[in-house]
Amino acid sequence: MEEAQVVGLLVRRCVGGDAAAWEEIVQRYHRRIYNVCYRFAGDSDNAQDLTQEVFIKMYRTLNTYDAGKGAFMTWVTTITRNLLVDHFRKSKGDRITDSLDSAPSEHEDAQPLSEQIADRGLPPDAQVQSRETREMVHLALQKLSPELREAVILRDLQDMDYREIATALRVPEGTVKSRINRGRAELARLLQRTYKQVI
Amino acid sequence: MPEETKHGVECTEFEALLSDALEGKLSAARKESFEAHRRVCAVCGPLLTDVQAGRQWLRSLALEPVEPPVNLVHNILAATSGVVSTRTLAATRDGRTTPFGERAREWWDSFSASWFRPVAAFVRQPRFVMSFGMIFFSFSLALSAAGVKPKDVAKVDLRPSALRHAYNDAQIKVVKYYDNIRFVYEIESKVRELKRANTPAEPGPEQQKENRKNNTSGQPDQRQDRNYSQEYNQPVLAALRAGAPITPVLRDGVGDASPAVTVALTATTNRRFV
Numbered sequence: 001m002e003e004a005q006v007v008g009l010l011v012r013r014c015v016g017g018d019a020a021a022w023e024e025i026v027q028r029y030h031r032r033i034y035n036v037c038y039r040f041a042g043d044s045d046n047a048q049d050l051t052q053e054v055f056i057k058m059y060r061t062l063n064t065y066d067a068g069k070g071a072f073m074t075w076v077t078t079i080t081r082n083l084l085v086d087h088f089r090k091s092k093g094d095r096i097t098d099s100l101d102s103a104p105s106e107h108e109d110a111q112p113l114s115e116q117i118a119d120r121g122l123p124p125d126a127q128v129q130s131r132e133t134r135e136m137v138h139l140a141l142q143k144l145s146p147e148l149r150e151a152v153i154l155r156d157l158q159d160m161d162y163r164e165i166a167t168a169l170r171v172p173e174g175t176v177k178s179r180i181n182r183g184r185a186e187l188a189r190l191l192q193r194t195y196k197q198v199i
Numbered sequence: 200m201p202e203e204t205k206h207g208v209e210c211t212e213f214e215a216l217l218s219d220a221l222e223g224k225l226s227a228a229r230k231e232s233f234e235a236h237r238r239v240c241a242v243c244g245p246l247l248t249d250v251q252a253g254r255q256w257l258r259s260l261a262l263e264p265v266e267p268p269v270n271l272v273h274n275i276l277a278a279t280s281g282v283v284s285t286r287t288l289a290a291t292r293d294g295r296t297t298p299f300g301e302r303a304r305e306w307w308d309s310f311s312a313s314w315f316r317p318v319a320a321f322v323r324q325p326r327f328v329m330s331f332g333m334i335f336f337s338f339s340l341a342l343s344a345a346g347v348k349p350k351d352v353a354k355v356d357l358r359p360s361a362l363r364h365a366y367n368d369a370q371i372k373v374v375k376y377y378d379n380i381r382f383v384y385e386i387e388s389k390v391r392e393l394k395r396a397n398t399p400a401e402p403g404p405e406q407q408k409e410n411r412k413n414n415t416s417g418q419p420d421q422r423q424d425r426n427y428s429q430e431y432n433q434p435v436l437a438a439l440r441a442g443a444p445i446t447p448v449l450r451d452g453v454g455d456a457s458p459a460v461t462v463a464l465t466a467t468t469n470r471r472f473v
Protein backbone atom coordinates (compact mmCIF):
# COMPACT_ATOMS: atom_id res chain seq x y z
CA MET A 1 0.00 0.00 0.00
CA GLU A 2 1.13 3.52 -0.77
CA GLU A 3 2.09 5.89 2.04
CA ALA A 4 -0.85 8.21 1.32
CA GLN A 5 -3.32 5.31 1.44
CA VAL A 6 -1.86 4.02 4.70
CA VAL A 7 -2.14 7.43 6.31
CA GLY A 8 -5.63 7.99 4.91
CA LEU A 9 -6.73 4.72 6.45
CA LEU A 10 -5.09 5.57 9.78
CA VAL A 11 -6.83 8.94 9.86
CA ARG A 12 -10.22 7.37 9.15
CA ARG A 13 -9.69 4.75 11.85
CA CYS A 14 -8.58 7.43 14.26
CA VAL A 15 -11.59 9.67 13.61
CA GLY A 16 -13.70 6.57 14.23
CA GLY A 17 -12.21 6.41 17.73
CA ASP A 18 -9.40 3.87 17.23
CA ALA A 19 -6.71 4.78 19.79
CA ALA A 20 -4.19 2.37 18.25
CA ALA A 21 -4.45 4.21 14.93
CA TRP A 22 -3.75 7.50 16.67
CA GLU A 23 -0.71 6.01 18.38
CA GLU A 24 0.52 4.81 15.00
CA ILE A 25 0.19 8.35 13.62
CA VAL A 26 2.13 9.72 16.59
CA GLN A 27 4.84 7.08 16.15
CA ARG A 28 5.14 7.84 12.44
CA TYR A 29 5.36 11.62 12.62
CA HIS A 30 6.76 12.66 15.99
CA ARG A 31 10.43 12.52 14.94
CA ARG A 32 9.85 14.66 11.91
CA ILE A 33 7.83 17.26 13.75
CA TYR A 34 10.25 17.28 16.67
CA ASN A 35 13.14 17.92 14.29
CA VAL A 36 11.37 20.82 12.57
CA CYS A 37 10.55 22.35 15.96
CA TYR A 38 14.04 21.76 17.32
CA ARG A 39 15.77 23.34 14.36
CA PHE A 40 13.38 26.27 14.40
CA ALA A 41 13.08 26.96 18.13
CA GLY A 42 16.71 26.09 18.85
CA ASP A 43 16.44 24.01 22.01
CA SER A 44 15.00 20.75 23.24
CA ASP A 45 12.58 22.14 25.86
CA ASN A 46 10.76 24.37 23.40
CA ALA A 47 10.87 21.66 20.74
CA GLN A 48 9.19 19.18 23.11
CA ASP A 49 6.48 21.63 24.10
CA LEU A 50 5.85 22.64 20.50
CA THR A 51 5.72 19.04 19.28
CA GLN A 52 3.15 18.22 21.93
CA GLU A 53 1.10 21.25 20.94
CA VAL A 54 1.20 20.17 17.29
CA PHE A 55 -0.19 16.74 18.16
CA ILE A 56 -2.86 18.16 20.46
CA LYS A 57 -3.98 20.41 17.61
CA MET A 58 -3.83 17.51 15.15
CA TYR A 59 -5.91 15.35 17.45
CA ARG A 60 -8.56 18.04 17.75
CA THR A 61 -8.76 18.78 14.03
CA LEU A 62 -8.04 15.40 12.47
CA ASN A 63 -11.64 15.17 11.22
CA THR A 64 -11.07 18.27 9.08
CA TYR A 65 -8.20 16.71 7.16
CA ASP A 66 -9.20 16.17 3.56
CA ALA A 67 -6.90 13.76 1.72
CA GLY A 68 -8.24 15.14 -1.59
CA LYS A 69 -6.76 18.57 -0.84
CA GLY A 70 -3.17 17.54 -0.27
CA ALA A 71 -0.67 15.27 1.40
CA PHE A 72 -0.99 14.58 5.10
CA MET A 73 2.55 15.83 5.74
CA THR A 74 1.67 19.18 4.14
CA TRP A 75 -1.35 19.46 6.42
CA VAL A 76 0.77 18.58 9.45
CA THR A 77 3.41 21.08 8.38
CA THR A 78 0.79 23.82 8.15
CA ILE A 79 -0.27 23.14 11.74
CA THR A 80 3.34 23.03 12.88
CA ARG A 81 4.18 26.23 11.09
CA ASN A 82 1.22 28.12 12.58
CA LEU A 83 2.31 27.10 16.05
CA LEU A 84 5.88 28.15 15.29
CA VAL A 85 4.62 31.59 14.28
CA ASP A 86 2.76 31.87 17.59
CA HIS A 87 5.82 30.68 19.47
CA PHE A 88 8.07 33.15 17.70
CA ARG A 89 5.79 36.10 18.41
CA LYS A 90 5.48 35.09 22.03
CA SER A 91 9.20 34.59 22.57
CA LYS A 92 9.92 37.86 20.78
CA GLY A 93 7.62 39.61 23.26
CA ASP A 94 9.37 37.86 26.13
CA ARG A 95 12.73 38.99 24.87
CA ILE A 96 11.64 42.58 24.58
CA THR A 97 10.46 42.62 28.20
CA ASP A 98 13.59 40.74 29.26
CA SER A 99 15.91 43.25 27.64
CA LEU A 100 14.04 46.13 29.22
CA ASP A 101 14.45 44.47 32.59
CA SER A 102 18.09 43.59 32.44
CA ALA A 103 20.39 43.93 29.46
CA PRO A 104 21.86 47.29 28.55
CA SER A 105 23.18 45.80 25.30
CA GLU A 106 20.36 45.99 22.83
CA HIS A 107 22.20 44.10 20.13
CA GLU A 108 22.30 40.36 19.93
CA ASP A 109 26.07 40.23 19.66
CA ALA A 110 26.60 40.01 23.41
CA GLN A 111 27.99 36.54 22.85
CA PRO A 112 28.77 36.31 19.16
CA LEU A 113 28.73 33.01 17.39
CA SER A 114 32.47 33.28 16.76
CA GLU A 115 33.17 33.34 20.50
CA GLN A 116 31.07 30.29 21.13
CA ILE A 117 32.87 28.52 18.33
CA ALA A 118 36.32 29.74 19.38
CA ASP A 119 35.68 28.16 22.77
CA ARG A 120 35.26 24.84 21.08
CA GLY A 121 38.43 25.08 19.04
CA LEU A 122 36.76 24.03 15.84
CA PRO A 123 38.87 22.98 12.85
CA PRO A 124 38.27 25.32 9.92
CA ASP A 125 37.38 22.47 7.59
CA ALA A 126 33.89 22.62 6.16
CA GLN A 127 34.01 18.95 5.31
CA VAL A 128 34.32 17.81 8.90
CA GLN A 129 30.79 16.91 9.81
CA SER A 130 31.43 16.47 13.46
CA ARG A 131 29.02 17.07 16.26
CA GLU A 132 30.61 20.49 16.77
CA THR A 133 30.11 21.41 13.14
CA ARG A 134 26.46 20.54 13.29
CA GLU A 135 26.09 22.49 16.50
CA MET A 136 27.68 25.49 14.81
CA VAL A 137 25.36 25.28 11.79
CA HIS A 138 22.45 24.91 14.20
CA LEU A 139 23.50 28.10 16.01
CA ALA A 140 23.90 29.99 12.75
CA LEU A 141 20.44 28.79 11.68
CA GLN A 142 18.97 30.48 14.75
CA LYS A 143 20.37 33.79 13.49
CA LEU A 144 18.33 33.70 10.28
CA SER A 145 15.05 35.55 10.19
CA PRO A 146 12.13 33.19 10.89
CA GLU A 147 10.86 33.37 7.30
CA LEU A 148 14.20 32.27 5.88
CA ARG A 149 14.78 29.74 8.67
CA GLU A 150 11.52 27.88 8.17
CA ALA A 151 12.00 27.83 4.41
CA VAL A 152 15.45 26.21 4.53
CA ILE A 153 14.39 23.81 7.29
CA LEU A 154 11.50 22.51 5.21
CA ARG A 155 13.52 22.27 2.01
CA ASP A 156 17.03 21.22 3.04
CA LEU A 157 16.35 19.39 6.31
CA GLN A 158 12.90 17.93 5.65
CA ASP A 159 13.30 17.51 1.91
CA MET A 160 9.85 18.86 1.09
CA ASP A 161 9.32 20.02 -2.49
CA TYR A 162 8.69 23.67 -3.40
CA ARG A 163 5.01 23.16 -4.09
CA GLU A 164 4.39 21.50 -0.71
CA ILE A 165 6.29 24.25 1.07
CA ALA A 166 4.34 26.94 -0.80
CA THR A 167 1.09 25.27 0.30
CA ALA A 168 2.19 24.98 3.92
CA LEU A 169 3.47 28.57 4.11
CA ARG A 170 0.69 29.99 1.94
CA VAL A 171 3.02 32.00 -0.27
CA PRO A 172 3.74 31.69 -4.01
CA GLU A 173 6.30 29.13 -5.13
CA GLY A 174 8.57 31.90 -6.42
CA THR A 175 8.69 33.45 -2.97
CA VAL A 176 9.54 30.06 -1.45
CA LYS A 177 12.46 29.62 -3.87
CA SER A 178 13.69 33.13 -3.19
CA ARG A 179 13.53 32.64 0.59
CA ILE A 180 15.32 29.32 0.40
CA ASN A 181 18.18 30.78 -1.62
CA ARG A 182 18.40 33.83 0.59
CA GLY A 183 18.43 31.60 3.66
CA ARG A 184 21.18 29.39 2.27
CA ALA A 185 23.32 32.35 1.20
CA GLU A 186 22.80 34.12 4.52
CA LEU A 187 23.77 31.01 6.44
CA ALA A 188 26.92 30.54 4.37
CA ARG A 189 27.94 34.17 4.93
CA LEU A 190 27.34 33.86 8.67
CA LEU A 191 29.51 30.76 8.84
CA GLN A 192 32.21 32.25 6.63
CA ARG A 193 32.34 35.37 8.79
CA THR A 194 32.63 33.12 11.81
CA TYR A 195 35.51 31.18 10.35
CA LYS A 196 37.36 34.35 9.41
CA GLN A 197 37.08 35.57 13.00
CA VAL A 198 38.17 32.24 14.43
CA ILE A 199 41.22 32.06 12.18
CA MET B 200 26.63 49.47 -8.66
CA PRO B 201 26.93 50.27 -12.39
CA GLU B 202 27.29 46.54 -12.97
CA GLU B 203 24.00 45.86 -11.27
CA THR B 204 22.09 48.22 -13.48
CA LYS B 205 23.82 46.86 -16.53
CA HIS B 206 22.88 43.28 -15.73
CA GLY B 207 19.64 44.15 -13.93
CA VAL B 208 17.30 42.00 -15.98
CA GLU B 209 19.78 39.17 -16.30
CA CYS B 210 20.41 39.14 -12.56
CA THR B 211 16.70 38.79 -11.82
CA GLU B 212 16.48 35.94 -14.26
CA PHE B 213 19.57 34.35 -12.77
CA GLU B 214 17.96 34.35 -9.34
CA ALA B 215 14.77 32.88 -10.68
CA LEU B 216 16.72 30.05 -12.28
CA LEU B 217 18.95 29.44 -9.28
CA SER B 218 16.86 26.75 -7.57
CA ASP B 219 16.31 24.77 -10.74
CA ALA B 220 19.97 25.16 -11.67
CA LEU B 221 21.09 23.69 -8.34
CA GLU B 222 18.83 20.73 -8.90
CA GLY B 223 20.00 20.21 -12.46
CA LYS B 224 16.60 20.96 -13.93
CA LEU B 225 17.65 23.55 -16.49
CA SER B 226 17.47 22.86 -20.20
CA ALA B 227 20.79 22.88 -22.04
CA ALA B 228 20.18 26.31 -23.58
CA ARG B 229 19.13 27.89 -20.29
CA LYS B 230 22.02 26.31 -18.48
CA GLU B 231 24.37 27.89 -20.96
CA SER B 232 23.05 31.44 -20.49
CA PHE B 233 22.94 30.84 -16.72
CA GLU B 234 26.60 29.81 -16.71
CA ALA B 235 27.56 32.69 -18.98
CA HIS B 236 26.00 35.20 -16.59
CA ARG B 237 27.60 33.54 -13.57
CA ARG B 238 31.06 33.98 -15.12
CA VAL B 239 30.70 37.69 -15.91
CA CYS B 240 28.49 39.00 -13.08
CA ALA B 241 30.32 40.15 -9.95
CA VAL B 242 27.14 39.75 -7.90
CA CYS B 243 25.59 36.53 -9.13
CA GLY B 244 28.79 34.48 -9.24
CA PRO B 245 29.51 34.82 -5.51
CA LEU B 246 25.79 34.47 -4.78
CA LEU B 247 25.72 31.05 -6.40
CA THR B 248 28.81 30.03 -4.40
CA ASP B 249 27.13 31.13 -1.15
CA VAL B 250 23.87 29.40 -1.93
CA GLN B 251 25.72 26.17 -2.73
CA ALA B 252 27.79 26.41 0.43
CA GLY B 253 24.72 27.11 2.58
CA ARG B 254 22.96 24.12 1.10
CA GLN B 255 25.95 21.95 1.93
CA TRP B 256 25.99 23.14 5.54
CA LEU B 257 22.31 22.41 5.89
CA ARG B 258 22.76 18.95 4.40
CA SER B 259 25.21 18.19 7.21
CA LEU B 260 22.35 18.79 9.66
CA ALA B 261 19.92 16.75 7.60
CA LEU B 262 22.25 13.74 7.72
CA GLU B 263 21.93 13.51 11.49
CA PRO B 264 18.34 14.07 12.61
CA VAL B 265 17.92 14.82 16.29
CA GLU B 266 16.48 11.98 18.34
CA PRO B 267 13.50 13.18 20.40
CA PRO B 268 13.38 12.45 24.15
CA VAL B 269 12.18 8.89 24.85
CA ASN B 270 9.15 10.03 26.82
CA LEU B 271 7.82 12.30 24.04
CA VAL B 272 5.42 9.76 22.48
CA HIS B 273 4.18 8.78 25.92
CA ASN B 274 3.57 12.43 26.83
CA ILE B 275 1.78 13.16 23.55
CA LEU B 276 -0.52 10.16 23.96
CA ALA B 277 -1.22 11.03 27.57
CA ALA B 278 -2.13 14.59 26.54
CA THR B 279 -4.39 13.50 23.66
CA SER B 280 -6.13 10.11 23.56
CA GLY B 281 -4.96 9.16 27.05
CA VAL B 282 -4.38 5.64 25.72
CA VAL B 283 -0.78 4.46 25.91
CA SER B 284 -0.02 0.97 24.62
CA THR B 285 2.33 -1.40 26.43
CA ARG B 286 4.68 -1.09 23.46
CA THR B 287 5.11 2.65 24.03
CA LEU B 288 5.31 2.19 27.78
CA ALA B 289 8.08 -0.37 27.35
CA ALA B 290 9.92 1.89 24.90
CA THR B 291 9.69 4.79 27.35
CA ARG B 292 11.07 2.74 30.23
CA ASP B 293 13.67 0.61 28.45
CA GLY B 294 14.71 3.04 25.72
CA ARG B 295 17.06 4.82 28.08
CA THR B 296 20.31 3.66 26.61
CA THR B 297 21.88 7.10 26.43
CA PRO B 298 24.90 7.84 28.65
CA PHE B 299 24.24 8.56 32.29
CA GLY B 300 25.18 12.22 32.01
CA GLU B 301 22.63 12.90 29.30
CA ARG B 302 19.93 10.96 31.09
CA ALA B 303 20.60 12.87 34.28
CA ARG B 304 20.37 16.15 32.39
CA GLU B 305 17.18 15.08 30.65
CA TRP B 306 15.71 13.95 33.93
CA TRP B 307 16.70 17.16 35.62
CA ASP B 308 15.24 19.19 32.73
CA SER B 309 11.89 17.45 32.90
CA PHE B 310 11.93 17.55 36.67
CA SER B 311 12.72 21.23 36.83
CA ALA B 312 10.23 21.96 34.03
CA SER B 313 7.48 20.26 36.03
CA TRP B 314 8.66 21.79 39.23
CA PHE B 315 9.02 25.40 38.22
CA ARG B 316 6.02 25.80 35.96
CA PRO B 317 3.26 27.86 37.49
CA VAL B 318 0.71 25.19 36.63
CA ALA B 319 2.36 22.91 39.18
CA ALA B 320 2.69 25.71 41.70
CA PHE B 321 0.60 23.96 44.28
CA VAL B 322 3.12 21.15 44.67
CA ARG B 323 5.56 23.70 46.02
CA GLN B 324 4.15 23.14 49.44
CA PRO B 325 6.47 22.44 52.34
CA ARG B 326 5.57 18.76 52.55
CA PHE B 327 6.46 18.21 48.90
CA VAL B 328 9.69 20.10 49.30
CA MET B 329 10.46 17.90 52.29
CA SER B 330 9.74 14.72 50.33
CA PHE B 331 12.04 15.73 47.51
CA GLY B 332 14.67 16.79 49.97
CA MET B 333 14.44 13.40 51.63
CA ILE B 334 14.75 11.59 48.30
CA PHE B 335 17.95 13.41 47.44
CA PHE B 336 19.28 12.96 50.94
CA SER B 337 18.65 9.21 51.01
CA PHE B 338 19.92 8.93 47.45
CA SER B 339 23.26 10.48 48.30
CA LEU B 340 23.36 8.54 51.58
CA ALA B 341 22.80 5.25 49.76
CA LEU B 342 25.49 6.17 47.25
CA SER B 343 28.11 6.93 49.85
CA ALA B 344 27.09 3.90 51.91
CA ALA B 345 27.57 1.72 48.85
CA GLY B 346 31.05 3.19 48.45
CA VAL B 347 30.25 5.10 45.27
CA LYS B 348 32.50 8.12 44.87
CA PRO B 349 31.16 11.13 42.93
CA LYS B 350 33.59 10.54 40.09
CA ASP B 351 32.31 6.98 39.71
CA VAL B 352 28.74 8.08 39.21
CA ALA B 353 29.34 8.79 35.54
CA LYS B 354 30.18 5.12 35.02
CA VAL B 355 27.07 3.80 36.75
CA ASP B 356 24.71 1.99 34.40
CA LEU B 357 21.08 2.49 35.32
CA ARG B 358 19.55 -0.10 33.00
CA PRO B 359 17.50 -2.57 35.04
CA SER B 360 19.50 -5.53 33.67
CA ALA B 361 22.79 -4.02 34.70
CA LEU B 362 21.39 -3.19 38.07
CA ARG B 363 20.26 -6.78 38.56
CA HIS B 364 23.86 -7.87 38.01
CA ALA B 365 24.98 -5.34 40.55
CA TYR B 366 22.41 -6.80 42.94
CA ASN B 367 23.94 -10.28 42.59
CA ASP B 368 27.47 -9.05 42.90
CA ALA B 369 27.36 -6.39 45.52
CA GLN B 370 25.77 -5.66 48.85
CA ILE B 371 22.13 -5.04 49.64
CA LYS B 372 22.82 -1.31 49.77
CA VAL B 373 22.93 -1.18 46.01
CA VAL B 374 19.31 -2.36 45.92
CA LYS B 375 18.34 0.57 48.06
CA TYR B 376 20.04 2.82 45.52
CA TYR B 377 17.99 1.27 42.70
CA ASP B 378 14.76 1.62 44.67
CA ASN B 379 15.49 5.27 45.20
CA ILE B 380 15.97 5.83 41.50
CA ARG B 381 12.68 4.08 40.79
CA PHE B 382 11.00 6.08 43.50
CA VAL B 383 12.28 9.33 42.01
CA TYR B 384 10.99 8.21 38.60
CA GLU B 385 7.56 7.46 40.04
CA ILE B 386 7.43 10.80 41.82
CA GLU B 387 8.36 12.46 38.56
CA SER B 388 5.47 10.82 36.69
CA LYS B 389 3.10 11.71 39.53
CA VAL B 390 4.11 15.35 39.21
CA ARG B 391 3.46 15.11 35.47
CA GLU B 392 0.03 13.63 36.12
CA LEU B 393 -0.79 16.40 38.56
CA LYS B 394 0.31 18.93 36.00
CA ARG B 395 -1.78 17.30 33.31
CA ALA B 396 -4.80 17.16 35.58
CA ASN B 397 -4.62 20.93 35.70
CA THR B 398 -4.86 21.43 31.96
CA PRO B 399 -8.30 21.07 30.34
CA ALA B 400 -9.02 17.68 28.81
CA GLU B 401 -8.82 17.45 25.04
CA PRO B 402 -12.02 16.50 23.26
CA GLY B 403 -11.64 13.46 21.02
CA PRO B 404 -11.88 13.85 17.28
CA GLU B 405 -15.21 12.06 17.17
CA GLN B 406 -16.77 14.65 19.45
CA GLN B 407 -15.97 17.37 16.98
CA LYS B 408 -17.61 15.96 13.92
CA GLU B 409 -20.24 18.67 13.95
CA ASN B 410 -17.48 21.23 13.42
CA ARG B 411 -16.89 19.74 10.03
CA LYS B 412 -20.01 21.32 8.66
CA ASN B 413 -18.54 24.69 9.41
CA ASN B 414 -15.08 23.93 8.14
CA THR B 415 -15.05 22.25 4.78
CA SER B 416 -11.81 23.78 3.66
CA GLY B 417 -9.76 20.85 4.84
CA GLN B 418 -7.44 23.33 6.49
CA PRO B 419 -6.17 22.87 10.00
CA ASP B 420 -7.41 26.17 11.31
CA GLN B 421 -8.93 29.47 10.48
CA ARG B 422 -5.96 31.72 11.14
CA GLN B 423 -4.27 31.01 7.86
CA ASP B 424 -2.35 34.01 6.68
CA ARG B 425 0.06 34.23 9.51
CA ASN B 426 3.50 35.60 9.25
CA TYR B 427 6.31 36.45 11.59
CA SER B 428 6.79 40.05 10.64
CA GLN B 429 3.28 41.33 11.19
CA GLU B 430 4.47 43.31 14.17
CA TYR B 431 7.86 44.35 12.85
CA ASN B 432 6.89 47.90 12.03
CA GLN B 433 5.22 48.60 15.34
CA PRO B 434 7.69 49.77 17.95
CA VAL B 435 7.10 47.86 21.15
CA LEU B 436 8.33 49.69 24.21
CA ALA B 437 7.11 47.15 26.71
CA ALA B 438 5.00 44.05 26.41
CA LEU B 439 3.56 42.19 29.33
CA ARG B 440 0.23 40.65 28.55
CA ALA B 441 -2.47 40.95 31.16
CA GLY B 442 -3.03 37.59 32.77
CA ALA B 443 0.16 36.13 31.32
CA PRO B 444 1.77 33.85 33.88
CA ILE B 445 5.02 35.08 35.34
CA THR B 446 7.22 32.07 34.80
CA PRO B 447 10.34 31.84 36.92
CA VAL B 448 13.39 32.16 34.73
CA LEU B 449 15.12 29.23 36.40
CA ARG B 450 13.79 26.83 33.81
CA ASP B 451 15.60 28.55 30.97
CA GLY B 452 18.79 28.67 32.90
CA VAL B 453 19.08 24.89 33.13
CA GLY B 454 20.22 23.60 29.78
CA ASP B 455 20.85 25.99 27.03
CA ALA B 456 21.20 29.60 26.23
CA SER B 457 18.55 29.87 23.54
CA PRO B 458 20.13 31.94 20.79
CA ALA B 459 18.34 35.16 20.09
CA VAL B 460 16.87 35.90 16.73
CA THR B 461 18.46 38.59 14.64
CA VAL B 462 16.56 40.12 11.80
CA ALA B 463 18.95 42.89 10.97
CA LEU B 464 21.18 40.61 8.92
CA THR B 465 18.58 40.03 6.24
CA ALA B 466 18.67 43.69 5.37
CA THR B 467 21.90 43.10 3.50
CA THR B 468 20.30 40.81 0.95
CA ASN B 469 16.69 42.02 0.83
CA ARG B 470 17.62 44.24 -2.03
CA ARG B 471 18.47 41.26 -4.17
CA PHE B 472 15.30 39.23 -3.87
CA VAL B 473 11.58 39.66 -4.36
Ligand SMILES: [Zn+2]
Nearest residue numbers: 206210240243
Ligand atom coordinates in the same frame (compact mmCIF):
# COMPACT_ATOMS: atom_id res chain seq x y z
ZN1 LIG C 1 24.01 39.10 -12.00
